[in-house]
Amino acid sequence: MTQKRSKGVIAEKKNEIMGSLKKLGTQIYDQLDSGVFPTITMPSRSTDNIHYDPDIRQYVLGERSVTRSARNIRHVKPFTQLAWAAMFSNELTFHRKTSTLRDVYYSAQAYNMTFKDQQESNNIITDLETATGRSREDFNIFPEERSAVFGDLTIEYTVPGYEGKTLNLSSHPDGVLIGPALTSSEFASTTADKVIAIEKGGLFTRFIEENVHKKHNSILVLTAGQAPRQTRYFIRRLHDELKIPVYIFTDGDPWGMHIAMVIISGSANAAHLRDLTTPDAIWSGVWASDIVNYKLPTDPLDDVDIKRLHELQRDPRYQGDPLWQKEIKTFLKIRRKAEQEAFSRYGLTYIVDEYLPAKLDDKNKGKKK
């Protein structure tokens, strides 16, 4: 079993982040100090400036940029909010405090900065991400969504009060929440040689009970539906820092397929951000062809499913690996879908004992049968 370490990544990152915030502040300060209305230029997030970059296999923002100027009556308020958000994030980062989007909305009131609603404050945070090229999690602003991880990975905390403390992620049988403390931890050691991401909590628990982490030497990640950004970031770190492959198991329908795709290639909403994608991750099932090969119990695709499949067919992210188009066609042909739990028809452990090894083995994915 190999031991992998990747220490210092987090500390280094924190310095970079604080640097980029300070740079933004200095830029505004200097403009004001020299008697001109400050401006901030950032890439435009309008849909016509979002492109899919096949090289890095994710959405990116194009050349167009927008300039927010404090001289403009319509910009001066959001400009001020952005300046506040930058200052607030800097404080969070500096004091190593975490916050949520909801917190941000309320914290603003303490500074006499009111946001019209949650949406307005969320937009400003997205502006800050775009202006700095950093995701909000970097500024210690986390969403409320929770997902979990389980497996033999020892992490070392960097959050205040826990610095230097370690935890093995297999120490709690329900898994460990992927929260701010975890995502800001350094990876100390692991014996795992792969990551298995699972869409649904039921299956995640089954895998732990069935010792999949041991049998298959893996770190299990529960995405709990569409993976939250911090989870995608965490998966990316597992892949990059531990240099191990990532397999994704979802329901066998267009929605499950897309959960896998967002982990692999990201979403248009996050086109201004990097490090949230894991281009080398592999969608291992449940494929449309699995439904046929394993004779799984199914439900018919409904109109929304069909419509979604046609959308995905045209989606640039689905143009790379021929697997995607082939599976979409199969779905459209059989007009059926199946959940991960469908394997229970062959007994509770079938998916772990038979299906999973077969899929993990399947190096030439898509070419079998």
Place this chain on the structure above:
Amino acid sequence: MAQATFQEISASDFFYRNRDIAGFTNPSRAIFAAIRELVENSLDAAESLKIPPDIYVRLSFEGEASRDTQIYKLRVEDNGCGIQPRFIPSAFGQVLYGSKYKLKQMRGTFGLGGKMAVLYGQIMTHQPAYVTSSTGSAKIYSFKLMIDIQRNRPLILDRKVLINKEQWRGTIVEFTIEGDYLRARSKILDYFKQTAMVNPYANLTFVDPKGRLYKFNRGTINMPEPPKETDPHPYGVDVELLQRLIHITPHKNMQEFLKNHFHRVGDITAQKFQVFSGLTTASCKKHGKLAYQDINWSRGPNCSRCGEVLTLSAYKNPKKLSHQEIVKLMQHLKKFKEFLPPDASCLSPLGEELLKAGIIKELNPEYLVVKQRKPSTYAGHPFIIELGIAYGGDIPKKGSFIIYRFANKIPLLYDEASDVSYRVINAMNWRRYKVSPDMPIAIVVHICSTKVPYKTVGKEFIADRPEVRKEVANALREVSRQLQHFLSKREHVDREKRRLSVFAKYLPRIAEFSTTLAGKEKQPDIQKLIKSVQKYDTEKK
């Protein structure tokens, strides 16, 4: 079969029986009408001398009369011209007796108002009236009067003469009246407020039965030019008036009669009219008797074909016209198109300055524009429309325009919806002017005329005559356009103010946040930036 009985009734009897038409409809209306008639007499009396009026009105409680009426004593004092002693009894004790039958703009017209009040008081309370007056001479005369209703004659109960040491001039009228003040109160107060608005040079004081004092002080001592008396205009006469004029005229021929008794009729017009109406004929030596259209009037009447000077047949003697001829004369007077329109010297409009002063005094608006229209006529009667539109200030938002209507400086308080102004205002396309009824807007309409076109004898609303309607509408359009300008300018200024406040609010915060973020000690100076926004704004205004 029952026998019909015939009976003659006097004028005072008639008006007592028909007191509705003079506004004395019910106990609350009666008390309002009494105050109004006396105040208007006082205003007329002061204005006739071009003296700023000082009028004091007191209504005091005397006792209960019925379940919801009380007896009040009404006292009105003024500083007007006073009345010569020999006219006092008839002025207050004989219906249809007055000094205002001439043709000029005055509040009083019928010779009725003051008497109706006294008469009503007398009938309800059986008490005499007291009139004290002096024209500023050495003496003051005081009368105790009642009206002999059946004979329409004053009954003098007592007469006193006092030495006028202080050279007082004016009139005091006092009598008792039954009425319902509680219900009349708001109308009475409205009446004073609006009277103050349209008579900004008057001091009005009212003490009500509870002893509450309402004072409306003058805002100016300037007064409008008093009206000049005029003859009737040919378009405005009727057979009755013609007969009266023929009766009193010293002139024996139509030419002089027309020239001397009619407004704006000169030599040529008189001649033209006589030829037009066939009262006289014009003949040329060559062409004989000429039709009206064949006469050239430019250098004395001459023949349009040969240019020869014409001879006119002898003028008729007006006194010898038969009744039928008089009827014909009246019809021709109305038909003849070449009478000059009446001039407005017989009118005494407020003028834009005074109207403004009055509105500002009573409504204190944020914006006001007034417009006096040029004189116009209807049926031979000259009239002038003065109109103001006031915005904001003390004017409340009511969801509809507040309309103040005046005729000859008298407020009109009843039957608003029947008034021509109300109709014009409601027919107006306000959206074109970006004005809406839920704005705080008051519209003031004043019509001055020798004969105000009241729809009824109640003197409460103006008839919808096309000439009047047109003038009101034009005046309204003019002031509305200016109001529109004001509103859009104000909106612009407001916008700029809001703009400025946005910068003033946020720039300091940007400075504060960026200072902290950049880790600096001292905040950058942003006053220059804020000022630059300001400068830009004042330039734009």
